[in-house]
Amino acid sequence: MALVFDIGIVSLLIAIGAWMIMARDTLVAVIIFVVYGLLMSIAWVRLSAVDVALTEAAIGSGITGMLLLSAAARLRQTEGAGARPSFPVCIAAGSLCALISAGLAGVVLLPADVAPTLAPLAVANLSDTGLENPVAGVLFAYRALDTLLEKVVLLLALLGVWSLGSDRAWGGAPALGAYVPPNDILVFFAQVLPPIGIVFAAYMTWTGASHPGGAFQGGTVLAVMWLLVMMAGVARAPPISSTKVRWLLVAGPALFLAVGFLGFVIAAGFLAYPVDYAKALIVLIEVALALSIGVTLALLAAGPPERTPQP
Amino acid sequence: MSSLLHAFTILAVSAGVVFFIAGTVGLVRFPDVPTRLHALTKADNVGLGLVVLGLLPYTGGLLGASKLVSVWLLTLLSGAIVTQLIARAVR
Numbered sequence A: 001m002a003l004v005f006d007i008g009i010v011s012l013l014i015a016i017g018a019w020m021i022m023a024r025d026t027l028v029a030v031i032i033f034v035v036y037g038l039l040m041s042i043a044w045v046r047l048s049a050v051d052v053a054l055t056e057a058a059i060g061s062g063i064t065g066m067l068l069l070s071a072a073a074r075l076r077q078t079e080g081a082g083a084r085p086s087f088p089v090c091i092a093a094g095s096l097c098a099l100i101s102a103g104l105a106g107v108v109l110l111p112a113d114v115a116p117t118l119a120p121l122a123v124a125n126l127s128d129t130g131l132e133n134p135v136a137g138v139l140f141a142y143r144a145l146d147t148l149l150e151k152v153v154l155l156l157a158l159l160g161v162w163s164l165g166s167d168r169a170w171g172g173a174p175a176l177g178a179y180v181p182p183n184d185i186l187v188f189f190a191q192v193l194p195p196i197g198i199v200f201a202a203y204m205t206w207t208g209a210s211h212p213g214g215a216f217q218g219g220t221v222l223a224v225m226w227l228l229v230m231m232a233g234v235a236r237a238p239p240i241s242s243t244k245v246r247w248l249l250v251a252g253p254a255l256f257l258a259v260g261f262l263g264f265v266i267a268a269g270f271l272a273y274p275v276d277y278a279k280a281l282i283v284l285i286e287v288a289l290a291l292s293i294g295v296t297l298a299l300l301a302a303g304p305p306e307r308t309p310q311p
Numbered sequence B: 001m002s003s004l005l006h007a008f009t010i011l012a013v014s015a016g017v018v019f020f021i022a023g024t025v026g027l028v029r030f031p032d033v034p035t036r037l038h039a040l041t042k043a044d045n046v047g048l049g050l051v052v053l054g055l056l057p058y059t060g061g062l063l064g065a066s067k068l069v070s071v072w073l074l075t076l077l078s079g080a081i082v083t084q085l086i087a088r089a090v091r
Helices: A002-022 A026-046 A050-075 A087-109 A119-124 A134-142 A144-162 A185-207 A215-231 A243-266 A275-302 B002-029 B033-058 B062-090
Strands: none
Touching (some): A002 A026, A050 A215, A050 A275, A119 A134, A185 A215, A185 A275, A185 B062, A215 A275, A243 A275
8 A cells, every 4th residue: 555655656756846847937847846746755755764854744745835936926027038949059958967867767777886885873872962863963973064055055045046136236135025915815824824834943943852843844834824914914024224134034944053163172173062062062053044044044045135225 | 343443444445436536537527626625625625534534443553543633634724725826826
């Protein structure tokens, strides 16, 4: 019975993947991509990777879907009018894609030799970190440097989005939810849902130490709640020159980095934690990261500044 | 007692699945957006509600049960509002 379900999920995934590639309209392709991400997260649950499933649903299909949707909406005006690429260009693009797919398939299907797994070692030493969720252990103890750099990359991405704004609007606010009437149903939604969402985000961040969840998933829920409030016009998007916003953006990575350097003094080295306080430090970092991730992702989706700053 | 619970679960979940199938058929067969939305909301609201109801005996306590019920309530809320937004967008 479980096998039938798995085969069903896999064939659906392949079919939806093919459909996404063949869709002519960008907006349609993006919507299929969101559906693909949700199905993918069910597949991750079937593989017992609940942390990955949560991330896939929240980031892979949620926030990425939203970013792609706004990109598709911006591309609307330029599409259709342009000439279609010539036949040789189509052939070249197609064969390059086929080559990459064949290479990937070769790597997956014909592994030279199975890589040694570090999972037993990781679980055996987990008690030193005070955490119970091995995924959190890998993210914040074994591979903390990767996690730190990931957050810095997010900030760089936000700088990239901001730099798309015009000179006139630099320092201004993204134009989000400017034209929503005050009695709109979206306003009601933006007043009812955020209290629930914020509690849920806090729960997800807190529970990440011992169960699936964590700063990234919690931060994404926060981001979506803030986006909803901005889109409904309940609270205006802040100008990007706001000092408060900028402090919130760097708070998580900065605290992470500070604890990392503190490791030289109180523990074995960079990004090392003293055994007695490991869990407390990691949870502290996670809380700060969740806030920063929430603000970063929400502003990423809000887009470049478009309103001229008020003096 | 447990076989009675099993029977209850099978009945409720099957009834829920019927609503999901009816909703899907409606989504595929109905002619325009408002009627399709009408079909979809039946699957979301009643179908999911019946599935949740059928699974309640297996949640192993009040906490698990309330989690399932809040999933249903949140789906009701977002379903109702998103349906309105879509309907307004196509009008």
